Amino acid sequence: MNWDSIYIMRHEVLLSILILYQLIVDLSEKTNKKYVINTTIGLFIVYVIIGFMPTPPATLFGNMYINDSVRTLLKNILSFSTLIVLLQSSSWLSDPAHQQKTGAFYLTIFSTLMGMFFMISSGDFLMLYLGLELATLPLTLLASFDKNLRRSAEAGIKLLMSSAVSSAVLLFGLSMIYGIYGTLHFSEIAALANNSALSVLSLIFFLSGLGFKLSLVPFHLWTADVYEGAPLPVTTYFSVVSKGAALFTLMLVLHVVFRKQSEIWSTAIYFLSIATMVVGNLFALRQKNLKRFLAFSSITQAGFMMLGFMSNDAVGMSTVVYFMLIYGLSNLAVFGVLSIVINQTGKETIDDLNGFYSTNPRLSLIMLISLFSLAGIPPVAGFFGKFFLFTAAASKGQYFLVLIAVINATISLYYYLLVVKAMFINKNDSPIATLRSTLYEKVALTLCVSGVLLIGFISGTYEYILSLMIQFN
Amino acid sequence: MNPLLILIIIPILTMVSIAMTRDIKNVRIFSAIGMSAQLLFSLALLYMFYQERNSGNSDPMLFVTSTVWYESFNIQLKFGIDGISVSMILLTSIVTFAGIFVSWQVDFLTKEFFISLILLATGVFGFFISLDLFTMFLFYEVAVIPMYLLIGIWGSGPKEYSAMKLTLMLMGGSALLLVGLLGIYFNSAPDGGKLTFDLTEIAKNGIPRSAQMFFFPFTFIGFGVLGALFPFHTWSPDGHASAPTAVSMLHAGVLMKLGGYGCFRVAMYLLPEPAHAMGWIFIILTTISVVYGAFGAIWQKDLKYINAYSSVSHCGLVLFALLMMNETATTGAILQMISHGLMTALFFALIGMIYGRTHTRMINEMGGLMKVIPFLSVVYVIAGLASLGLPGLSGFVAEMTIFVGSFQHTDTFHRVATIVACSSIVITAVYILRVIGVLLLGPIKNDHYLEMTDAKWFEKIGGVTLVIAIVVIGVAPLWLSNLLREPLGVIVQQITSDL
Numbered sequence: 015m016n017w018d019s020i021y022i023m024r025h026e027v028l029l030s031i032l033i034l035y036q037l038i039v040d041l042s043e044k045t046n047k048k049y050v051i052n053t054t055i056g057l058f059i060v061y062v063i064i065g066f067m068p069t070p071p072a073t074l075f076g077n078m079y080i081n082d083s084v085r086t087l088l089k090n091i092l093s094f095s096t097l098i099v100l101l102q103s104s105s106w107l108s109d110p111a112h113q114q115k116t117g118a119f120y121l122t123i124f125s126t127l128m129g130m131f132f133m134i135s136s137g138d139f140l141m142l143y144l145g146l147e148l149a150t151l152p153l154t155l156l157a158s159f160d161k162n163l164r165r166s167a168e169a170g171i172k173l174l175m176s177s178a179v180s181s182a183v184l185l186f187g188l189s190m191i192y193g194i195y196g197t198l199h200f201s202e203i204a205a206l207a208n209n210s211a212l213s214v215l216s217l218i219f220f221l222s223g224l225g226f227k228l229s230l231v232p233f234h235l236w237t238a239d240v241y242e243g244a245p246l247p248v249t250t251y252f253s254v255v256s257k258g259a260a261l262f263t264l265m266l267v268l269h270v271v272f273r274k275q276s277e278i279w280s281t282a283i284y285f286l287s288i289a290t291m292v293v294g295n296l297f298a299l300r301q302k303n304l305k306r307f308l309a310f311s312s313i314t315q316a317g318f319m320m321l322g323f324m325s326n327d328a329v330g331m332s333t334v335v336y337f338m339l340i341y342g343l344s345n346l347a348v349f350g351v352l353s354i355v356i357n358q359t360g361k362e363t364i365d366d367l368n369g370f371y372s373t374n375p376r377l378s379l380i381m382l383i384s385l386f387s388l389a390g391i392p393p394v395a396g397f398f399g400k401f402f403l404f405t406a407a408a409s410k411g412q413y414f415l416v417l418i419a420v421i422n423a424t425i426s427l428y429y430y431l432l433v434v435k436a437m438f439i440n441k442n443d444s445p446i447a448t449l450r451s452t453l454y455e456k457v458a459l460t461l462c463v464s465g466v467l468l469i470g471f472i473s474g475t476y477e478y479i480l481s482l483m484i485q486f487n
Numbered sequence: 488m489n490p491l492l493i494l495i496i497i498p499i500l501t502m503v504s505i506a507m508t509r510d511i512k513n514v515r516i517f518s519a520i521g522m523s524a525q526l527l528f529s530l531a532l533l534y535m536f537y538q539e540r541n542s543g544n545s546d547p548m549l550f551v552t553s554t555v556w557y558e559s560f561n562i563q564l565k566f567g568i569d570g571i572s573v574s575m576i577l578l579t580s581i582v583t584f585a586g587i588f589v590s591w592q593v594d595f596l597t598k599e600f601f602i603s604l605i606l607l608a609t610g611v612f613g614f615f616i617s618l619d620l621f622t623m624f625l626f627y628e629v630a631v632i633p634m635y636l637l638i639g640i641w642g643s644g645p646k647e648y649s650a651m652k653l654t655l656m657l658m659g660g661s662a663l664l665l666v667g668l669l670g671i672y673f674n675s676a677p678d679g680g681k682l683t684f685d686l687t688e689i690a691k692n693g694i695p696r697s698a699q700m701f702f703f704p705f706t707f708i709g710f711g712v713l714g715a716l717f718p719f720h721t722w723s724p725d726g727h728a729s730a731p732t733a734v735s736m737l738h739a740g741v742l743m744k745l746g747g748y749g750c751f752r753v754a755m756y757l758l759p760e761p762a763h764a765m766g767w768i769f770i771i772l773t774t775i776s777v778v779y780g781a782f783g784a785i786w787q788k789d790l791k792y793i794n795a796y797s798s799v800s801h802c803g804l805v806l807f808a809l810l811m812m813n814e815t816a817t818t819g820a821i822l823q824m825i826s827h828g829l830m831t832a833l834f835f836a837l838i839g840m841i842y843g844r845t846h847t848r849m850i851n852e853m854g855g856l857m858k859v860i861p862f863l864s865v866v867y868v869i870a871g872l873a874s875l876g877l878p879g880l881s882g883f884v885a886e887m888t889i890f891v892g893s894f895q896h897t898d899t900f901h902r903v904a905t906i907v908a909c910s911s912i913v914i915t916a917v918y919i920l921r922v923i924g925v926l927l928l929g930p931i932k933n934d935h936y937l938e939m940t941d942a943k944w945f946e947k948i949g950g951v952t953l954v955i956a957i958v959v960i961g962v963a964p965l966w967l968s969n970l971l972r973e974p975l976g977v978i979v980q981q982i983t984s985d986l
Contacts, residue, residue, distance in 0.1 A: 329559070391632050392625045401621075401665070405560065408669040416669060420662035427658055431635060431651060439639040439647060473557045480559050 022072045022081050025089050026135075028061045029128045033121055040117025047108050050116045055100055055454070062093050073137060077199060080137040084482045088134050088262045091339055095254045096127055098346045101458035102353050103247030109357070119159060122152040123251065130259035134266065139188045139198040142263065146184070150177045150227075153256060157244040169243025176226060176236040184223025190216035200271045207274040214278055220267070221282055227260035230320070231289040234313050238297070241309035246356055249305055250349040253312045254342045261319060265334055269326065269486050276326035283323045284415060290317030291422040298429050302363050304352055307429070308345070311388065314426055315341050318403060321419055325406040328483040333399075333406040335483070336476050340387065340399040340469060347384035347462035351377045354451050361446065364433055369442030374449055378437045380463050387466045389430040390423050398470035489552040490532055491566040491616045494576065497525045498609040502602050511597045515587075518601045522580070522587045522608075529580040536573050536970075547977050548618065548687065556622075561683050565619040569974035571821055574967060575615045575748060578825045581956050582740040582832045583608045586733035588949035589836045592843070593641065593731070600641055603633040604733055611741050620668050620684040620753065624661070627749070630742060631657045631713075634726070634734065642729040649722075649729035656722040657713055664709025664749075670702035671757055689757050690981055696760055703761035707754040707769065714746025715802045716769070717776040724783070727795035732839025735791065739798045740832035744824045747805040751817070751978065755809065759982040762812065767900065770810050774904045776803025781914035785921075790838045790848040793918060794831060797874065800911055801827040807908055808889040811901070812982050816892025817975045818968050819885055825967070826873070826881035826960060833870040833953040837863055840946050841926075844939045850922055855931035862941045864927045866950045871919040873957050876912055880961035886912065888968070 020027055035057065039050055071082035100123075107116045129148030136142035154177065158170025192198055194213050195206045207213065222233060229237040241249045268279055294313030301307035319341075322334035354377065356362050371378040387396030400423060404416045451459070469475050501521025505514050539549050548567035556562045568576070586604065593600050610630025617623035631654070638650035668684075674694045675683050683689060712719040723743070727735045755762040780800030787793045801823065808820035840863055841856065842848050857864040873880035876887075893905040931937065942950065960967060 386632070392628045397625065397628070402560070404665065405669060405672070408666075408673055411673075413666060413670060417662075417666050420665050421659070424655060424659045424662045428651070428655055431654065434635070435639060435647060435651075438636060439650075473562075477558060 036117040036121040077137045098458045101454040104454040125152040133263045156248045165243040169240045180226030187216045187219025224264045231293040238309040242305045246353045287320035321403045321407040330406045332480040332483040333402040337399040340395040343465040344384040344387035351381045367436040368440040369445030370437040385430045389427045395470040494612045522584045526580040526584045562621045566616045567618045570970040578828045585949040588945045590733035591945040607633045637734045638730045641731040646729040649725040653722040653726035660712025663705045667702045667706030674698040699758040703758040710749035715799045724795040728791040735835040736832040740828040773803045773807035777908045777911045781911040784918045794834045811893040819888030823885035826885040830873040854929045857927040860941045875916045875919045881957045884964040
């Protein structure tokens with residue numbers, strides 16, 4: 015280890031320092047919650063800024079760990095989303111009704127984030143598996159963080175069980191890979207990859223394992239319950255950061271390791287994508303609870319993301335990352351508004367939002383913009399993200415899939431409009447009172463909304479991502 | 488600075504200034520100033536267009552400006568206009584101008600209303616000046632989505648149902664359109680060059696025949712949904728009936744024209760072969776639209792439904808004429824777009840004004856309005872006469888040209904279709920005259936009608952502007968058809984040359 019390698023691993027190293035800080039700062043019973051929150055957010059901002067520094071491509075630990083500009087970009091997207099989650103969770107954490115330690119919350123969140131970074135940076139399936147477990151186990155803790163609430167505990171157990179199953183499936187796939195190729199190193203497998211029956215089977219097992227994390231249909235069953243039961247900041251984290259990490263890992267592994275087998279995995283993803291979009295949509299149509307509603311909406315969005323995998327080149331990868339960035343910002347904005355509503359009123363059904371615009375015009379507009387972005391309506395960023403995903407799929411002649419996807423996008427517009435209708439059109443004699451938001455919440459919402467409004471118009475964002483992805487061609 | 492960008496900038500500035508004011512009065516004044524400026528600028532643009540043409544510039548597109556936007560997908564911000572676009576821009580600014588004055592009395596969430604209305608208009612302006620399919624599609628959706636809020640919040644009757652139906656059907660149409668556009672994009676460089684969304688470039692390169700056949704239905708139906716193509720027209724009567732006055736005006740007057748314009752400029756221009764091969768299917772569908780819409784209007788008792796069905800009929804006639812694919816008929820089609828845009832906007836404006844006074848739109852509950860509100864009644868008669876094609880008003884010029892053009896085809900199929908579509912003129916006369924008879928003439932049915940006041944100043948501005956435009960086109964149509972002849976010639980030649 016020298017300074018260079020620490021610099022290359024700076025995301026992980028700095029996160030470890032933040033974790034250690036949480037252990038120390040929360041030792042005393044008398045520590046002020048506000049103090050912990052403010053210092054942690056301050057330190058995290060410094061960390062995010064350092065993360066944006068350029069990274070030379072490098073490998074560590076005998077190719078177990080890889081970092082380059084693409085992986086740094088992916089980590090930065092996740093760190094930035096986590097920062098927004100932290101900002102949004104501040105008022106929930108500082109609520110005196112909470113008996114839990116704030117430090118414990120941050121500690122678990124940073125641990126999962128570190129696990130996700132190891133997943134992204136892995137150059138070896140063993141490393142990937144370690145990262146996955148490090149990411150998953152603290153997540154189950156987070157899901158049951160409201161330990162006095164039954165449904166939160168239930169969410170934790172559900173997540174634990176389904177993660178265990180998915181890890182087992184994944185591990186089984188990995189063991190087959192080791193059996194076939196005699197190695198777990200990405201570069202060696204990529205060179206040896208062939209289309210033997212066993213290797214196809216191992217690929218399918220691997221896909222299924224990560225499919226759980228991405229909540230692709232038919233591996234989505236845990237999603238709605240966990241989203242509903244977990245505390246809202248944790249749900250936000252699930253729907254953006256955790257999903258993003260799984261998506262990025264899947265993308266890297268499929269393109270780096272299994273590139274030669276792209277015909278096989280794109281066929282599998284073709285069907286997964288259709289199933290995910292259709293089932294996610296059909297279930298989302300009937301949801302009354304906003305958290306469950308967003309759970310199914312995020313399943314549908316994962317189905318859209320799979321369209322980018324149809325194109326096994328740099329364009330496909332960059333549209334996926336670009337879409338994830340926009341989806342993340344839009345979803346964070348929606349959850350940001352919801353967290354203000356739920357924290358202060360405890361109401362979480364769509365009907366509770368009736369007449370929301372009359373009392374909270376700004377929050378309603380933010381919600382409107384971000385829902386339109388999720389639905390893919392111009393001129394907000396979601397339109398560009400979706401259009402480019404569809405373009406990537408169409409570039410390989412998958413017009414039928416694109417047709418299914420655009421029909422599903424229209425269906426999804428229906429339920430997004432239901433929320434818009436509740437806020438703007440439905441009458442309510444006693445709408446939610448005017449809500450106050452803290453500085454942190456305002457900053458978080460401003461960041462998300464300005465991103466959603468501007469990213470589409472600034473073509474440089476997409477071109478930058480594409481220019482990084484070219485190296486995978 | 489390119490003059491076309493000003494068409495986008497004026498509405499955006501207007502929206503921003505409205506968003507910053509607090510006073511309802513200022514909201515109205517800013518919208519009025521902004522849209523008057525837009526109207527004046529459109530007239531100036533027409534003048535500049537003539538100047539440029541007279542100075543010998545014979546490019547098919549004038550004032551072309553192009554900036555690369557997304558380099559890797561070769562998406563450009565490319566704007567330019569020809570005679571068709573100029574006349575559509577003029578139509579849009581007249582209708583928007585009138586719409587602002589007609590909705591002067593909107594008092595619920597006034598600011599939001601005017602912003603949404605102007606956003607809708609911005610989308611339409613952007614659509615008409617775009618020469619890049621991506622930008623065009625973007626503006627198309629920008630124009631459609633504010634409708635949901637406009638109908639849902641400020642509408643009447645079953646507004647939530649209508650708003651949802653309209654939005655989902657139009658977005659469903661644009662979903663098909665997206666597949667069509669992507670298909671065009673990926674076949675835009677058959678000889679291996681760079682793929683492009685550029686309309687003129689694609690027309691020059693040509694698209695392989697098999698791809699044309701596959702993607703034509705997507706593109707044509709995608710735009711056709713907005714143009715009220717039978718059987719995808721069902722959003723139109725409900726949507727128009729529930730929408731607030733200015734929105735009905737803009738929607739029937741302008742937004743539905745996006746459909747016809749797109750069918751012609753994108754679907755038929757870029758994919759000419761299937762336009763010939765499959766044209767007969769759509770000619771049958773549009774003939775049904777024309778006749779069915781007219782019969783539908785006879786049966787309705789609600790003034791707005793009558794006008795909405797009549798719009799289905801008239802917009803069907805636009806698509807019908809475009810599919811005839813000769814110069815005369817297509818000139819008629821564009822004239823019909825403009826003429827229908829003006830008179831249907833006038834109709835909806837008047838219906839809104841009458842409804843504001845009588846609080847009913849059912850024709851059998853009203854009567855004798857001519858005696859109490861003579862100004863509105865006379866204007867209503869003018870709109871009606873324009874609609875049924877009285878010479879001297881715009882409707883006659885348009886329909887005459889369409890039927891003369893479509894009768895130029897010598898084969899039985901086209902002639903039968905023309906004769907069937909012609910019958911709509913008679914049916915139109917039936918429902919227009921019936922409404923005028925019941926509504927305006929006869930005894931006054933309700934005593935409180937006697938207390939009604941005639942049009943206020945802002946209503947007069949809105950109505951008179953539209954009447955002037957209708958009369959100008961009716962009396963002096965030549966300048967307009969000359970304006971259209973040249974670009975239409977180019978497009979028609981492109982469509983027919985490959986045969």
